[in-house]
Amino acid sequence: xxxxxxxxxxxxxxDGKEILKGIDLDVNEGEVHxxxxxxxxxxxxxSAVLAGRENFIVTRGEVYFKGKNLLDMPPEVRAREGIFLxxxxxxxxxxxxxxxxxxxxxxxxxxxxxxAPYPPGEFLKMIREKMAWVEIDSKLLNRSLNEGxxxxxxxxxxxxxxxxxxxxLAILDETDSGLDIDALRVVAxxxxxxxxTNNAIIVITHYQRLLDHxxxxxxxxLHDGRVVKTGGKELALELEKQGYDWIKRQN
Amino acid sequence: MSIDKINRDFIALFQEARxxxxxxxxxxxxxxxxxxxxxxxxxxPRDAEEYKHTDLVPALDRDYRxxxxxTLPEINPNALFTCNVPELDTRxxxxxxxxxxxxxxxxxxxxxxxxCSLARAAERYPAIVEQHYNRPAAPGNRDALVALNTAFxxxxxFLYVPDGAIMDKPLQIVNLMRGNTNVMSFRRDLFVIGNNxxxxxxxCDHTLSDNAFFSNNATEVSLGDGATLDYYHVQNQHxxxxxxxxxxxxxxxxxxxxxxxxxxYGGLARxxxxxxxxxxxxxxxxxxxxxxxxxxxxDNFTSVDHAAPRCRSNELFKGVLDxxxxxNFTGRVIVRPGARKTEAYQANHNLLISDAARVNxxxxxxxxxxxxxxxxxxxxxxxxxxxxxxxxxRGIGESEARLMMMFGFAHEIVGRVRLAxxxxxxxxxxxxxxxxxxxxxxxxxxxxxxx
Numbered sequence: 027x028x029x030x031x032x033x034x035x036x037x038x039x040x041d042g043k044e045i046l047k048g049i050d051l052d053v054n055e056g057e058v059h060x061x062x063x064x065x066x067x068x069x070x071x072x073s074a075v076l077a078g079r080e081n082f083i084v085t086r087g088e089v090y091f092k093g094k095n096l097l098d099m100p101p102e103v104r105a106r107e108g109i110f111l112x113x114x115x116x117x118x119x120x121x122x123x124x125x126x127x128x129x130x131x132x133x134x135x136x137x138x139x140x141x142a143p144y145p146p147g148e149f150l151k152m153i154r155e156k157m158a159w160v161e162i163d164s165k166l167l168n169r170s171l172n173e174g175x176x177x178x179x180x181x182x183x184x185x186x187x188x189x190x191x192x193x194x195l196a197i198l199d200e201t202d203s204g205l206d207i208d209a210l211r212v213v214a215x216x217x218x219x220x221x222x223t224n225n226a227i228i229v230i231t232h233y234q235r236l237l238d239h240x241x242x243x244x245x246x247x248l249h250d251g252r253v254v255k256t257g258g259k260e261l262a263l264e265l266e267k268q269g270y271d272w273i274k275r276q277n
Numbered sequence: 278m279s280i281d282k283i284n285r286d287f288i289a290l291f292q293e294a295r296x297x298x299x300x301x302x303x304x305x306x307x308x309x310x311x312x313x314x315x316x317x318x319x320x321x322p323r324d325a326e327e328y329k330h331t332d333l334v335p336a337l338d339r340d341y342r343x344x345x346x347x348t349l350p351e352i353n354p355n356a357l358f359t360c361n362v363p364e365l366d367t368r369x370x371x372x373x374x375x376x377x378x379x380x381x382x383x384x385x386x387x388x389x390x391x392x393c394s395l396a397r398a399a400e401r402y403p404a405i406v407e408q409h410y411n412r413p414a415a416p417g418n419r420d421a422l423v424a425l426n427t428a429f430x431x432x433x434x435f436l437y438v439p440d441g442a443i444m445d446k447p448l449q450i451v452n453l454m455r456g457n458t459n460v461m462s463f464r465r466d467l468f469v470i471g472n473n474x475x476x477x478x479x480x481c482d483h484t485l486s487d488n489a490f491f492s493n494n495a496t497e498v499s500l501g502d503g504a505t506l507d508y509y510h511v512q513n514q515h516x517x518x519x520x521x522x523x524x525x526x527x528x529x530x531x532x533x534x535x536x537x538x539x540x541x542y543g544g545l546a547r548x549x550x551x552x553x554x555x556x557x558x559x560x561x562x563x564x565x566x567x568x569x570x571x572x573x574x575x576d577n578f579t580s581v582d583h584a585a586p587r588c589r590s591n592e593l594f595k596g597v598l599d600x601x602x603x604x605n606f607t608g609r610v611i612v613r614p615g616a617r618k619t620e621a622y623q624a625n626h627n628l629l630i631s632d633a634a635r636v637n638x639x640x641x642x643x644x645x646x647x648x649x650x651x652x653x654x655x656x657x658x659x660x661x662x663x664x665x666x667x668x669x670x671r672g673i674g675e676s677e678a679r680l681m682m683m684f685g686f687a688h689e690i691v692g693r694v695r696l697a698x699x700x701x702x703x704x705x706x707x708x709x710x711x712x713x714x715x716x717x718x719x720x721x722x723x724x725x726x727x728x
Contacts, residue, residue, distance in 0.1 A: 077670050080662075105672035117667040121685025121692070130681065131671040138672070170685070187671065 027054040029093075030195055030226050031076075036087035037251075038075050045071040047251030048087070053195070056223045060237055060262055061230045063248035064270040069230045070114060072248070073199040077111035078104050091195065105131075106138035108194030108225075112184040112201045119171040124183070127171050128153065128190055135191060156189040160216045178209040185216040196220060197228045202236035214239030234266040249273050283337045284320035290343060291428060297345040300431050301399035304465075307411045311418060311427035318421040327420060330605040330637045331576045336519035336545050339489055341461035343429070344374065364698035367449035367479065368392055370434050374454055375462030375492060377432055388442030391435065395467055398435035405437055409469050413497045413525035413553065420549065422521045426495040430465035433494075436478070440471035440501065447477035447507075447696065454492060454518060455485035464494040472501035472529065479699060481511040482520065482543075489517040495525070502529040502556055507695060508536040511703065512546055513715070516573065519545040530556030530585075537694060539703060540567040540575050541710050547576040554581065554588035565594035566690035568710050569602035569634075580609040583616040583646075592623040595690055597683050597711070598634035609641040612649050619649040627657045628686050630679075683711050 031053040038046040045068045053059055063069055075082045076089065078101030089096040096104060119127070133143040144152070157164060160182045172180050181201055188196050201213055217240050221227060229240055237245075237259065245261040246253045254273060255261065265272070291312050299305050321337060322328040370392065371378045380394035382401070391402065399406045411418075411427055418424045434450050454460060470476050484490060500506055506526075514520065520543060526534055540546045552561045567575040581590040596604045606625040627636045640653035660682050668678035687707050694700035709715045 077666075079666055100675070101666060101669040102672050102674050102678075105670055111670050113667065113670075117661075117664050119664050119667070119682065119685055121688035122681050127668070127671070127673075127681070130677065131668075131673050134672045134674060134677070191671065 027056055029053075030055050030091065032088075032090040034088045036072075036075070036089060037085045038071060039083050039085055040071060040081065044085070045251055046075065049248075049251070049253055051246065051253060053226045053228065055226055057243045058221065058227045058229065058240060060242035060245045060259075061228060061248055062232065062245060062262060062265055064274070067248040068251045069248050070199055073111055073197045073228075073230055076104075076197060077101060077109060102134070103138075105191070105193075106135050110188050110191055110193030110196045112181075112188060112196065112198040114199040114201075114203065116172050116175075116180040116184055118173045118175075120173050122171050123168055124171050125153070125167040128187065131187075132190060153190065156186060159189045159219055160186045161212050162186050177204045178206065181205055181213060182209065182216075185213050188220060189216055192220070194225045195228070196225070197230065199230045200232070201229075202231055202233065210236065211239065234262050237262050247273050280321055280323060280334055283334065287315070287320065287425065290345075294345045294429060300396050301406075303399040303403055303406050303410060304396070304431070308428050311424045314418045314424040315421050315428060318419070318424065320421060322421050325421070327578060327607070330603075331547055331574070333422075333519075333521075333545075333547075336491055339459060341459045341489070341491055342456065343461045344376070345429075345431075365447070365449065365479075365696065365702075367447045369449040369451060371451045371453060372434065372464060374456065374460050375430070375433070375452075375464035375494070377434060380432075387445050389439040390442055390444055391437040392448060393435050394432050395435045395465055396432045398437070398467070402437065405469055406435075406467065409497065409499045410467055411497070413499060413527040413551070414495055414523070416551070416553075420523065422493055422547075423495055423523050423549070426463050426465060426493050426523065429493075430463040430495065433464045433466040433496075435466070436468040436470075436476065438470045438474040438476050438504075441473050442471065443475040444477065447479050450478065450480040452480065452482045452492075452494075453485050454483070454490040454514065456488045456490075457486075459489040461491040462493070464492065466494070466496040468496070468498045468506070470498070470500050470504040470506055473503040474501060475505045477507040477696070479509045479511075479696070482514055484514040484518050487515065487517065490514070490519065492518070492520045494520065495523045498524070498526040498534075500526060500528045500532040500534060500559075503531050504529060505533045506535070508534065509694060509696070509699065510536070510538045510548075511541065511706075512539065512543055513541045513706070514543040514546075516542075516544045516571065518543050521547045521549070523549040524551070526550075526552045526561070528552065528554050528556060528559040528561060531558045532556065533559070534561040535564075535693075535695075536562070537564040537566075537690065538577070539565070539690070540569070541706055542568075542715060543573060543575075545574045545576075548578065550577070550579045552579075552581045552590070553584055554590065555584050557585045558587045559585065560589045561591070563590070563592045563594075564690050564693055566687050567594075567596040567604055568687065568707065569596065569604055570599035572601055574603045574605075576605040578605075578607045578609075580611070581621065583610070583612045583619045583621060583649075586616050587618040588616065589620040590622070593690065594625045595627070595686060596636065597628045597630065597686060598636060599630040601631070601633040601635075603635045603637075605636070606638045606655070607641060608639070608653060610643070610651060610653075612642075612644040612646045612651065614645045616646045617648045619646060619651070621649070621651040623653040625655045626686075627655075628683065629657060629659060630683070680708075680711050684708055687711075
């Protein structure tokens with residue numbers, strides 16, 4: 027199995043406060059990793075740093091994605107290289123229709139790979155196919171991106187974008203939060219359809235419930251900016267049973 | 278040249294106009310009084326509150342040729358201009374330097390609708406012209422530029438929609454500026470929409486040569502009881518062009534006005550919109566959008582007079598400013614005594630792309646009635662960092678992401694255009710404009726250099 031993501035001693039500060047205090051993580055193709063941990067452990071910071079958010083400053087360490095130095099790349103290049111972050115709080119962008127946004131994004135990806143823009147007919151065909159993955163209403167396509175979407179629609183729209191962009195590494199930042207059981211199932215189905223032997227998924231979550239549907243190969247527990255425990259899927263169940271105090275006590 | 282010289286030149290020009298062959302008396306008879314108003318007001322406004330942030334002197338401080346004779350331009354309009362929106366099925370009229378290219382009536386219009394030149398209308402329909410010419414605009418003669426228009430304007434487009442008639446196609450007015458020298462022009466339009474009648478008007482302004490232009494236009498609109506008017510005005514001129522447009526609308530009971538003014542390009546654009554809600558339950562929606570860069574100036578001045586109870590007004594103006602562009606918005610709302618249950622909403626939102634761009638936004642509410650709802654809000658901001666990151670995280674490059682967000686910001690106005698082909702065309706123009714591709718005067722066959 028080829029190594030996709032390699033993180034070594036990653037440290038990062040936000041607003042002058044160190045949040046990541048030396049993260050080591052290896053993700054191979056074909057794997058699903060879960061990152062769990064209490065509030066403030068640094069889970070969302072890690073995802074933001076990987077996606078390239080500018081106000082998160084890396085002070086030390088290295089991140090390699092497919093052997094390339096990820097930290098040197100602006101966010102759009104990371105995305106074109108195959109990184110996708112499903113936002114915990116997707117941003118509303120008035121006046122930009124979902125379909126135009128997707129077309130622009132897809133064609134920027136294609137341009138990066140030396141491909142011509144999608145012929146319009148084929149693009150719409152592909153979009154319709156991927157919409158079925160996440161049971162999203164086609165009316166959302168012509169609405170402004172995320173504007174006035176319900177919480178569930180926003181999260182489904184994230185997974186829809188993921189399905190369209192077909193990333194090599196998808197990072198789902200608490201995609202399960204605020205979802206009812208039906209939406210959770212739809213999101214999980216979408217993720218499972220993406221899962222293949224050439225890509226990997228990192229699921230960031232507080233709870234076991236998404237992991238019932240998207241079964242992780244590796245579970246990491248993040249606490250106070252470090253990975254304090256790594257195990258198989260049973261680790262998530264153990265956490266669910268014992269609570270995060272169990273981790274806090276051990277550290 | 279100083280402002281005194283500019284004002285002296287106008288006096289000399291008016292003297293010359295007195296000695297020029299006259300047009301229809303119904304129009305002529307307003308001139309002397311209007312020019313007196315202009316002089317009483319001290320000539321070109323310098324210190325007037327309404328022009329606090331608009332200095333017209335640099336634009337007027339050059340030599341312009343003014344055509345005073347009542348002649349039609351001797352040109353073949355079709356050779357100059359073809360509309361870029363072929364799907365728009367309209368009845369089109371052209372003006373060149375403020376004068377209609379034809380004066381005769383559009384033949385056989387259903388419902389008794391009349392489209393012709395204002396000068397022709399003054400001869401053929403004196404009762405209508407007498408009743409409406411310089412009526413909505415008369416209070417506007419407090420503004421020296423409007424007085425100047427009344428003093429000098431000879432012609433423009435006339436539309437009459439009789440009671441109960443609904444126009445089958447929009448009236449499209451294409452205003453062109455061209456010349457071998459710099460040109461100053463005055464145009465006067467009159468639109469009379471009868472009781473329960475409905476009309477759609479689309480006006481667009483273009484420059485066809487790289488001379489400097491100063492156009493001073495006034496458009497008077499009378500909306501009868503229950504009448505509706507959709508009015509669109511798209512301004513796309515070059516940077517050496519200045520325009521002062523004054524739109525006056527008087528609204529009858531339960532009438533409705535939707536006016537959208539889109540300023541894509543130009544050196545100086547001053548848009549005055551004066552609406553009088555004279556009948557109960559009248560409604561007006563004023564929308565404006567301006568995209569401005571380099572040293573361009575866009576100045577929107579609105580005044581909505583709630584003179585009757587239970588009327589609604591709704592204003593939304595949005596602008597994107599780059600480089601050292603300047604924009605002004607003044608939103609005056611007057612609620613007269615007795616205009617109970619008035620609802621007046623006003624918002625002006627601006628996106629500043631550069632540090633040197635400036636915007637002045639001034640709500641002015643004068644409320645002399647009880648039981649009214651009036652709100653106003655203004656914002657001046659930059660592109661949202663969160664949204665930028667979101668777009669970039671999907672693989673969209675920084676400059677493209679900025680463009681998308683600016684486009685989205687402007688789309689809130691463009692999206693309200695009801696004529697679908699026009700909406701798509703404006704969307705496309707906005708996109709090109711934001712990408713810096715609208716450097717040629719849009720749709721012009723002469724390909725002048727001024728951008």
